[in-house]
Amino acid sequence: MGKIMKRSILAFMIFILLLLCPLAFSYTYIHLAPQQLGEGRVYICKLPVNLLLFEANKEHPTKILIDPQKVPLWNRKGKVYVTSDENGTNPLYYWVENSTTVLVSIPPTNDTTIKIFVWYCAIENPYQEYEDNTKFLEIHEIPYSLENTTVYFKFE
Structure with missing residues (x-):
């Protein structure tokens, strides 16, 4: 039995x-990549955005709308910056218009479909000089889609 x-x-x-x-x-x-640095926790979030440009080889200042209900930790976003590469080393000009809108200046490219990355985190913004509202006198409504956010945690 x-x-x-x-x-x-x-x-x-x-x-x-x-x-x-x-x-x-x-x-x-949500991928957790902890690094033991002491006590506490700092997050870095990377939000990939696919853009469909109307025309190649032209600068496109565009508006990205964020739904805080669908993007993890957006309500606690802290510092924001935008890059054209997944490693966060090629910054783009941006402006945080309000709590749910980020303006991004897309430089001229040969492609009409590109991917950018919106970073929001609780660490210092390495590209503060790229936060410039003068780049956004004319804003294009460009079709885009938000991909799943990757959240990295660092322990301090």
């Missing part, structure tokens, strides 16, 4: 694990 009970419990535990695995993996868009 005890052996049958143990097998039943084991089968039940495996069944529960199989049910919980899809729930755990449904949130894989």
